[in-house]
Structure formats: structure tokens, C-alpha cells
Amino acid sequence: MAEVPLHGGDPSVLRRLNLAATLRGLRGGGEPTVTELAGQVGLSRPTTEGVLVELVGRGLAEEVAPDAGRRLGRPARRYRFRAEAGYALGMEIDARRVLLLLADLDGRVVGVHRADLEVDCPARERLTAVRAAVATCLAEADVSRSRLWAVAAGTPGVIDPSGRVAFCTVVPDWDGVHLARELGRSFPCPVLVENDANLAAVAERWRGAAQGVDDLVYILAGLHTGTGTVIGGRLHRGRWGAAGEVGVIPGLGLRDTTEELAGEPQPGVAERMAEKVLVAAQAGDPAARARVERLAARMAVGVAAMVLAIDPETVVVGGALTLAGDLLVTELRRHVQPFCLSPTRIEASTLGDESVGLGAVRLALDRIDDVLFRIEGPG
Amino acid sequence: MAEVPLHGGDPSVLRRLNLAATLRGLRGGGEPTVTELAGQVGLSRPTTEGVLVELVGRGLAEEVAPDAGRRLGRPARRYRFRAEAGYALGMEIDARRVLLLLADLDGRVVGVHRADLEVDCPARERLTAVRAAVATCLAEADVSRSRLWAVAAGTPGVIDPSGRVAFCTVVPDWDGVHLARELGRSFPCPVLVENDANLAAVAERWRGAAQGVDDLVYILAGLHTGTGTVIGGRLHRGRWGAAGEVGVIPGLGLRDTTEELAGEPQPGVAERMAEKVLVAAQAGDPAARARVERLAARMAVGVAAMVLAIDPETVVVGGALTLAGDLLVTELRRHVQPFCLSPTRIEASTLGDESVGLGAVRLALDRIDDVLFRIEGPG
Incomplete structure (x- = not known):
């Protein structure tokens, strides 16, 4: 005795509901038969067939060619999602x-x-x-x-x-x-x-170091160091798209991070120098390691400010300054954690320069x- | 032809749906008749009557005594939500x-x-x-x-x-x-x-200086200064309940705020001294004003860190240090805004010491x- 109307009974809404449910079922992978798909989605067989006709017409689904090696009798038709649509x-x-x-x-x-x-x-x-x-x-x-x-x-x-x-x-x-x-x-x-x-924060949650994590902060360590935040599984942009820009405060150590590491103010040159420092530090050079450690101690204030403001489950560190190895991440972990009140994990990005x-x-x-x-x- | 089941057709779920919808209708205020309530909620009259019997039985609704001054004929029964339940x-x-x-x-x-x-x-x-x-x-x-x-x-x-x-x-x-x-x-x-x-952040959105604001940061200026955050209309606690604790970073100016203003390290004494400074500053005393301004400039870094991390629509400032007048808020506005990238408003709490x-x-x-x-x- 449902008296609460379902979408006002609008038939086009019901059609879209059925379409969306079937599409979701198909996208789940595999090459289901109509019967399998109908069972999975919870629609009748005729409704599922009707929806499939529409999806095929729109190029979103196609019938899979029957397997040549199958035994006699007409095989049940199978369908797949056309990801290349x-x-x-x-x-x-x-x-x-x-x-x-x-x-x-x-x-x-x-x-x-x-x-x-x-x-x-x-x-x-x-x-x-x-x-x-x-x-x-x-x-x-x-x-x-x-x-x-x-x-x-x-x-x-x-x-x-x-x-x-x-x-x-x-x-x-x-x-x-x-x-x-x-x-x-x-x-x-x-x-x-x-x-x-x-x-980059969105990508790390999708396919990187923070899969399954709903609350995360991403630290993009580059020329300056930017941050991105996902809260409750959704990108947090802020009211005006400026969330995470703590780096503009001079004392927080996120400005001119590459130049600071390179000890060289010219952007183009600084990046090459910074990479050399990172490679040398990774190889054990004491002077280079000292530089990386100094940078991490300086950046730790800004990273800690983000961690304390958001209290995320995970911080992912990526960007140009992490491409030569995990050293900066390791050092950041050491310098940020003393500021923190929660057991937030600090992880290196696993997406290279593609985050x-x-x-x-x-x-x-x-x-x-x-x-x-x-x-x-x-x- | 809805084939997508509504809550699996569970009758107890439908009953709760109807109950919740009717309760919401009643809580909207007024003293509706059964017919008015049924129309408003979108249920049939008999269903509404059944739900009302249950709500009255649970003490959540009651029939309102008919108005004595009404004209002849049996007046329609009216119901109200029992907020005192x-x-x-x-x-x-x-x-x-x-x-x-x-x-x-x-x-x-x-x-x-x-x-x-x-x-x-x-x-x-x-x-x-x-x-x-x-x-x-x-x-x-x-x-x-x-x-x-x-x-x-x-x-x-x-x-x-x-x-x-x-x-x-x-x-x-x-x-x-x-x-x-x-x-x-x-x-x-x-x-x-x-x-x-x-x-306090939740309260300011409910009944204070941030009504209708979905993204806000509250600054509780007291012995230390704490912060609270509402994002998308919901309290943001953080993964471990520690969101907003930027004040633990020494350089951000949110620690020992009362002592700093009082120029006096003993907590009990500091609060009385701080209040005196605030009252004097509000009255125009130059030395006291200079103290408040110095405190605001110091706190501005921490407040700006929260604003830049979250990018809220509004910052509400309350707590003991604002009870003697708006001066601290005015000074914070002046010192925080140069750091900010967005036109975030900074407002004084309107809830006194009850936030x-x-x-x-x-x-x-x-x-x-x-x-x-x-x-x-x-x-």
C-alpha cells in the first residue's frame, strides 16, 4: 500500500531508472545473457530486452558474437557494455x-x-x-x-x-x-x-595510494607546493575553489619549495638542480640529504596545518620533488608526525607524474x- | 510499470515512511485538520488518520481543543506536534x-x-x-x-x-x-x-551568525583558540575527531591567546586581566588597543591557515575574548583578509556565551x- 509516489509516477523517469540500472549491470563487466542481466538488475525479461534495444541503438551496448566452439543448439544471446562508445x-x-x-x-x-x-x-x-x-x-x-x-x-x-x-x-x-x-x-x-x-587527490583515491580512503589530503610538491582534499569521498573545492591554498602563507614552508631545495632562485635551473640534489640524496650524499631534510622540516609546518585542519585518514605526497625517490616523503613523515594528534598515514604517490x-x-x-x-x- | 521495488515492499518500511512524513508535516507548525495534513503530506485521509492515532498513542501529537468562539456545527478536529513530549x-x-x-x-x-x-x-x-x-x-x-x-x-x-x-x-x-x-x-x-x-560552529549555523551558510569555520577565542568546521551543512569532525586543531602548531598564534592578551601567564588571573584589556581597548585606551591589535596580528596566521585550508563562505569568531565587544573581530578581519584568496566574510558570533x-x-x-x-x- 505504497502511498508515497515514486517519482510522481512519471513514465519517462521509470524508463530512465530502468535504463540506468541496466547500464550499471552491464558495466559491472562480464557478458551477461538477457536472463542473467534481468535477474541481476531486478527487472522482467521483456523490460530488460526493451532497455537493451535502446542501449544498442545508442551505441552503449552490443551483442557479443556467439562463441564458435560452443555445443549445438542456439546459444543465449550475450551483451557487453561498449566502453569505446x-x-x-x-x-x-x-x-x-x-x-x-x-x-x-x-x-x-x-x-x-x-x-x-x-x-x-x-x-x-x-x-x-x-x-x-x-x-x-x-x-x-x-x-x-x-x-x-x-x-x-x-x-x-x-x-x-x-x-x-x-x-x-x-x-x-x-x-x-x-x-x-x-x-x-x-x-x-x-x-x-x-x-x-x-x-591529483581524486586520482590517488581512484587508482593510487589512497584507494578506499574517503578522507585524504594530497600534497603536490613542485615549484610551490599545493594541496588537494577529498572529504567523505568527494573533492572539497571550497566555496570559491580556493580550498587547500595554505601555501600562500609565507611561514608555512610551502612556497618556493623547489628553489629552496635547489638553493637556486631561477625556476628553470632550480628544477634541474633540485632533481640533482634529490638523486644525490637518494644515493646517500650527506650534503644533499641535509638539504632534503631541511626542506622537509620547513614544509612540515604547512603539511601539518593541512593535517590538523582536515584530520584526514591518509596524506599522499606526490609531484616533481618525489619523482627521484621516496626520500622527501620519508623525511616529511618524520617531521610532520610530531605535530599531529591523529595516526594519519603519510604515503608516497604511486601514480608517478600522471596523478x-x-x-x-x-x-x-x-x-x-x-x-x-x-x-x-x-x- | 515500476519494476524497481520500493524498499522491497516491506510494509513496516512503508508504515515508517508514512509516519515520518506525517510527523514532518505536523512539525512544520500550525494546527492542521486531518484533511489539511493529508493534502500536505500526500497521503489518503484514512491513512493519515491511522498514522495520527499512532502518533497520539506515542505522545508525539495531540488533538487541539476546539476553539470555543467558533460558529455552530462540529468543527473539524485539529492536531499539533507535542514538542514537550x-x-x-x-x-x-x-x-x-x-x-x-x-x-x-x-x-x-x-x-x-x-x-x-x-x-x-x-x-x-x-x-x-x-x-x-x-x-x-x-x-x-x-x-x-x-x-x-x-x-x-x-x-x-x-x-x-x-x-x-x-x-x-x-x-x-x-x-x-x-x-x-x-x-x-x-x-x-x-x-x-x-x-x-x-x-559552536553547528550553533552559529542553526541560530547565530551563519544561518543559511553551508561552509563555515568557527573560531573559539579563549584560553587557547580552537576551531570548528561545517562543510556542506554537516559538521566536519575529521577521521579521528581532531579536525580544526591547527592551534597545536606553535607558530600559528592560536596557543595561549588569553595569556598573550593579558601579558600574564597564570590562567585564572589571565582571564580577568584579558577582560580588562578588552574593555579598556573597546573604550579607546591606546595601550590596550595596541595589545588587542598585536594579538589579532598573531592569531591571523592560524585563522588564515583555516580559511585557506577550507575556503569557507563565512568565519564566525566567538568565545571569551569576544564577549567584551567586537574589537578583536574587527582587528582579526583586518589582519586575516590580506592572507586570503577568497572574499570570505568574518563575523562576530551573535550567541554570546551560549554557542x-x-x-x-x-x-x-x-x-x-x-x-x-x-x-x-x-x-
């Missing part, structure tokens, strides 16, 4: 390079492309170089632009909710660039823009899923 | 006092009681004094202990998820006290314990509502 493009744009990751609807990466960028080039040239890199990436993967369903980009700085770079000290001439609109011109699909450390790009892929896929699994109508 | 007790326990707020199920405060506590007394004596204060408060309000449906207490320090004081520097002998269990012995209902600044106690009332009421409006069964 559409693609998500994730990108990281920073001062020195663009990284592009192209993934199918299951998040399988089918194309990777890296291109160097001029640190000091104007925003317009940077955008031109990004567009050229996108064209190359798509051509290499043999995926046409029209098959992109969503694009997301991560970049340093505060990104406002409209996708504009509201504040950026790391990339020259980047302040005020409406990146979502600029990139949007090149694509026939939604384009999202997000702070790079935020995306930001992978997070962008995840963000784009989430956007696609929002549409695929939308139950309410467009209104 | 149960009570929530909220308390603040700190080093120097206990504040008790007793509220009915609508959150109307029907009893307030304050008692001084000895700063240096052992935990056991503190608990005894709290119990005596509770007895007095209930007697004054003429509410028997058996009518309490939930109790919540706010206290300084890190409170672990079980309600134990895991870390506390402000209240002597308080570290390690299992406050939820100790208080639980005195009450026949659930007892919740939470960090004091966390509860923590009111937040405790809200927490207890939320617990009561969880039970009243529970739709799933106890399993």
Missing part, C-alpha cells in the same frame, strides 16, 4: 609541459601524450601549444574529436567555479585566463577545469556518468 | 564552568543553568559538580530525568568517536576521561560528546530526529 580526455597544463591522457568509458587509458611548454610564453601561445598537443594525441590514438564526451584539465592556481584561473603564481600570464572557455572552443563536449592538486592527468580523466568520466545515469529529466 | 539537554563543560541548556523537541530553550567549576579540580570532582548542576537545572525547569531523550556535551580537546577526551590541554586532568561513558551513567538516554568549537551549549542542544536534537524519522528498521 565515447572517450574522456584528461590533461595537466603547468608551466613547463602538457600531459594528455585519453581514456575510454571504463577509464582504460588508450592514449598518452606529453609535450614541453615554454615557461615564459604568453597564455595565448601556451593555449596554442596545448591545442596542437591535443590534435597529436587524438591522431596517435586514432580517436576523432567527435568521440570525446568530456574533457577536463588540471592547472596550478585557484580555479573559480566557472573554470577561470582566478589566481596563479606558478604559470606566467595565467592569472585571469578563462581556461574552460578557451579550451571549450576546441571541443564539441563539456570542458571542466580544476586545480591540479585537487585532481593530475588521471584525476582529470576521472573528473571527465564523472561528468559523463552524471549524464549516462541521470534519472531525473533535463529539467 | 521529550527534551534535549545540551551542556558546555570547560575549565571554569558548566553551562546547561534544556530544550524541547522544537529546540525552544526552557531552562538555562550556569555553575562555576574549580579550574584545578580533578576530573572526578568536575564530573560530580556537573551532575549536581544537571540535577539543579532539571529541578528548576520541572522536567524529570526520564523525559530527556538525548544529552550532548561540548568540551575542549580532541574527542574520539567513542566520546573519550583523547587530548586536552585546556582542562586539567581531562586527558583520557571517557566523558560519554561517565556522563552516560546519569542519564537514561544517549549521551554524545563533541569538541566545543565544533558545537557551545546551543550546539550541544542541536546535536542532541539531531540524534532524536534520527530516531523519530528513521525509515529503515533497526536492523
Whole structure:
């Protein structure tokens, strides 16, 4: 005697409910028969067949060719999710390079492309170089632009909710660039823009060092050091997209981290010097180790501020300063933990230099899923 | 043709759905007739009548006496929510006092009681004094202990998820006290314990300076300065209940804030001195103003760290150091905003010394509502 109406009894809502449930069932993997799928989703066989016709028509499902080696009799038809129906493009744009990751609807990466960028080039040239890199990436993967369903980009700085770079000290001439609109011109699909450390946090939870962790802080140790936060399994952007920017406070040790390690103020040179210091320290050089330890002690205040503000389960440390080995992470662990009141774990990123790009892929896929699994109508 | 089952068709779930919906309708206020209530909730008249019988039986609703001045004919029966069916007790326990707020199920405060506590007394004596204060408060309000449906207490320090004081520097002998269990012995209902600044944040959103604000940070400026955070409308406790404890980092200016203002290290004396400084500064005394300004500049780093970590819409500043006037808040505004990347507002608390106690009332009421409006069964 249900008197509480289910979605007002709107038949189009019920159709979408059934569609979404069936799609979810198919995406779970395997190649189910109609009967298996109907049982799994909890719909009748005729309803499931109707939904499958619609999904096949939309290119999201297809009948699997019957296995040639099977015994006599007509085999039951089997279906699979067509992950190649559409693609998500994730990108990281920073001062020195663009990284592009192209993934199918299951998040399988089918194309990777890296291109160097001029640190000091104007925003317009940077955008031109990004567009050229996108064209190359798509051509290499043999995926046409029209098959992109969503694009997301991560970049340093505060990104406002409209996708504009509201504040950026790391990339020259980047302040005020409406990146979502600029990139949007090149694509026939939604384009999202997000702070790079935020995306790295999302990626570490998806496929990195914080899988299954709902509350985490990511430390992106680079030229400056940025942070990203996931709370309750969701990216915490903050009211104006500026959450995690504790690095702007001078005393917290997160500004000019690369220069500090390199003992060299020129950005381009500092990065090469910093890498040398890290490699030498990793190899046991006492002077280099002392430098890394000094940097970790300095950064510990800012990292501890984030840990104490958020009280996450896990901190993941990644970024350019961790690519030469785990030493910075080990030292941070030693210097941060004395400040902390909780047994927060501090882990090294396991995604190399792809954290930001992978997070962008995840963000784009989430956007696609929002549409695929939308139950309410467009209104 | 809904094939997606609604709660598995469990009739007890449907009954609870109807009960919760009707209760919500009644709590909206007014004294609706059965027909009005049925229309508002979307149930049939007979179902609504059945639910009302159950609510009246449970003491949650009652028929309102018909208006004597009405015209002839039998008037339609009207019903109201019985907010006096149960009570929530909220308390603040700190080093120097206990504040008790007793509220009915609508959150109307029907009893307030304050008692001084000895700063240096052992935990056991503190608990005894709290119990005596509770007895007095209930007697004054003429509410028997058996009518309490939930109790919540706010206290300084890190409170672990079980309600134990895991870390506390402000209240002597308080570290390690299992406050939820100790208080639980005195009450026949659930007892919740939470960090004091966390509860103040909840209260400011409920009835204070941050109504309608989903993302806020509360700064409790007292002996030390604690912070509480609400994100997306929900209290953010952190993984181990330690969120917001940036004050433990020495350089952030949130430790020993009262002593710093007083220029006097003895806690009992420092509070009286600090109040004198604040009153003098408010009256325009230049030396006192300089002290307040110096404190604000020092605290600004810690407050900015919270603002930059969380990026809230609003910061509310309350606690003992704000009770003598808005000067500290004004000075904080001036010193914090240069650090910030977002137009976060900084507001003075409007709840006086009752923020923590009111937040405790809200927490207890939320617990009561969880039970009243529970739709799933106890399993």
C-alpha cells in the first residue's frame, strides 16, 4: 500500500531508472545473457530486452558474437557494455609541459601524450601549444574529436567555479585566463577545469595510494607546493575553489619549495638542480640529504596545518620533488608526525607524474556518468 | 510499470515512511485538520488518520481543543506536534564552568543553568559538580530525568568517536576521561560528546551568525583558540575527531591567546586581566588597543591557515575574548583578509556565551530526529 509516489509516477523517469540500472549491470563487466542481466538488475525479461534495444541503438551496448566452439543448439544471446562508445580526455597544463591522457568509458587509458611548454610564453601561445598537443594525441590514438564526451584539465592556481584561473603564481600570464572557455572552443563536449592538486587527490583515491580512503589530503610538491582534499569521498573545492591554498602563507614552508631545495632562485635551473640534489640524496650524499631534510622540516609546518585542519585518514605526497625517490616523503613523515594528534598515514604517490592527468580523466568520466545515469529529466 | 521495488515492499518500511512524513508535516507548525495534513503530506485521509492515532498513542501529537468562539456545527478536529513530549539537554563543560541548556523537541530553550567549576579540580570532582548542576537545572525547569531523550556535551580537546577526551590541554586532568561513558551513567538516554568549537560552529549555523551558510569555520577565542568546521551543512569532525586543531602548531598564534592578551601567564588571573584589556581597548585606551591589535596580528596566521585550508563562505569568531565587544573581530578581519584568496566574510558570533551549549542542544536534537524519522528498521 505504497502511498508515497515514486517519482510522481512519471513514465519517462521509470524508463530512465530502468535504463540506468541496466547500464550499471552491464558495466559491472562480464557478458551477461538477457536472463542473467534481468535477474541481476531486478527487472522482467521483456523490460530488460526493451532497455537493451535502446542501449544498442545508442551505441552503449552490443551483442557479443556467439562463441564458435560452443555445443549445438542456439546459444543465449550475450551483451557487453561498449566502453569505446565515447572517450574522456584528461590533461595537466603547468608551466613547463602538457600531459594528455585519453581514456575510454571504463577509464582504460588508450592514449598518452606529453609535450614541453615554454615557461615564459604568453597564455595565448601556451593555449596554442596545448591545442596542437591535443590534435597529436587524438591522431596517435586514432580517436576523432567527435568521440570525446568530456574533457577536463588540471592547472596550478585557484580555479573559480566557472573554470577561470582566478589566481596563479606558478604559470606566467595565467592569472585571469578563462581556461574552460578557451579550451571549450576546441571541443564539441563539456570542458571542466580544476586545480591540479585537487585532481591529483581524486586520482590517488581512484587508482593510487589512497584507494578506499574517503578522507585524504594530497600534497603536490613542485615549484610551490599545493594541496588537494577529498572529504567523505568527494573533492572539497571550497566555496570559491580556493580550498587547500595554505601555501600562500609565507611561514608555512610551502612556497618556493623547489628553489629552496635547489638553493637556486631561477625556476628553470632550480628544477634541474633540485632533481640533482634529490638523486644525490637518494644515493646517500650527506650534503644533499641535509638539504632534503631541511626542506622537509620547513614544509612540515604547512603539511601539518593541512593535517590538523582536515584530520584526514591518509596524506599522499606526490609531484616533481618525489619523482627521484621516496626520500622527501620519508623525511616529511618524520617531521610532520610530531605535530599531529591523529595516526594519519603519510604515503608516497604511486601514480608517478600522471596523478593530475588521471584525476582529470576521472573528473571527465564523472561528468559523463552524471549524464549516462541521470534519472531525473533535463529539467 | 515500476519494476524497481520500493524498499522491497516491506510494509513496516512503508508504515515508517508514512509516519515520518506525517510527523514532518505536523512539525512544520500550525494546527492542521486531518484533511489539511493529508493534502500536505500526500497521503489518503484514512491513512493519515491511522498514522495520527499512532502518533497520539506515542505522545508525539495531540488533538487541539476546539476553539470555543467558533460558529455552530462540529468543527473539524485539529492536531499539533507535542514538542514537550521529550527534551534535549545540551551542556558546555570547560575549565571554569558548566553551562546547561534544556530544550524541547522544537529546540525552544526552557531552562538555562550556569555553575562555576574549580579550574584545578580533578576530573572526578568536575564530573560530580556537573551532575549536581544537571540535577539543579532539571529541578528548576520541572522536567524529570526520564523525559530527556538525548544529552550532548561540548568540551575542549580532541574527542574520539567513542566520546573519550583523547587530548586536552585546556582542562586539567581531562586527558583520557571517557566523558560519554561517565556522563552516560546519569542519564537514561544517549549521551554524545563533541569538541566545543565544533558545537559552536553547528550553533552559529542553526541560530547565530551563519544561518543559511553551508561552509563555515568557527573560531573559539579563549584560553587557547580552537576551531570548528561545517562543510556542506554537516559538521566536519575529521577521521579521528581532531579536525580544526591547527592551534597545536606553535607558530600559528592560536596557543595561549588569553595569556598573550593579558601579558600574564597564570590562567585564572589571565582571564580577568584579558577582560580588562578588552574593555579598556573597546573604550579607546591606546595601550590596550595596541595589545588587542598585536594579538589579532598573531592569531591571523592560524585563522588564515583555516580559511585557506577550507575556503569557507563565512568565519564566525566567538568565545571569551569576544564577549567584551567586537574589537578583536574587527582587528582579526583586518589582519586575516590580506592572507586570503577568497572574499570570505568574518563575523562576530551573535550567541554570546551560549554557542557551545546551543550546539550541544542541536546535536542532541539531531540524534532524536534520527530516531523519530528513521525509515529503515533497526536492523
